Amino acid sequence: MDLSSIFPTHMDYEGQARAEKLSRIILTLFGAVGLIWGYIIQQFSQTVYILGAGFVLTSLLTIPPWPLYRRKPLNWQPAKNPDNTHKETTKKGKKK
């Protein structure tokens, strides 16, 4: 059985937008804080580590499709019985 059908991986459209926005904000924030801290203690390695921590946090928050990102699923029309639709089209054809 396909794994993706057991563990759903998709987000809805608004969820995708939120995930992307959140990831940008967190990474930029950690980068800025890392830059300031690294400059204060004059250690650029600390800047890189802080950005790395931001990357891990962002990965945890925005890569898995948490329920937060799936609140507004698309309202698909319910599937119709394939036989019925076939009949309807044929009827329409006859009428014309």
Next chain:
Amino acid sequence: MHSILQRGNSILAYALSVLACLTFICFASTVLLNYVTDAKMNTVKVVVKNVPDYSASRERNDLGFLTFDLTTNLTGLFNWNVKQLFLYLTAEYKTENNELNQVVLWDKIILRGENAVLDFKNMNTKYYFWDDGNGLIANKNITLTLSYNIIPNAGLLPNIFAKGRHSFKFPMEYTTTRM
């Protein structure tokens, strides 16, 4: 942003862009700094020999021996864009053969965090002071200078000459005894 792989790719790409930006800021914050410092040098013992140079022509060339003192404080050079310093001591002199001779006599790597306050007394040179002829005997003006490369995290690799130099002269006669 639909699948897990797309989101991972997007986050990684953005994180690396931020890293590149931070690295550039680190470079820009240090590119205009002045790294010149003072250094005091002195020579203690200076002799010159005339021996065959088997590494080159096998002719008898001048080989200088000297010991030197070196005092300098390089602590102020280290900042967040300096990984290590490469110091080297150069002897410059003029001979009949060449307008300018430059011979590196000694070098040292100082990693960040190591002691950068140098106070060497009576140090031997690390490398041979060969002349390509007989230009050392009775040479009246040999100048020692200290230079250093700054190895950065990002950016330029400046080559800096420290302020302070020392001039000395070689003796008028060759030393023949073993030292």
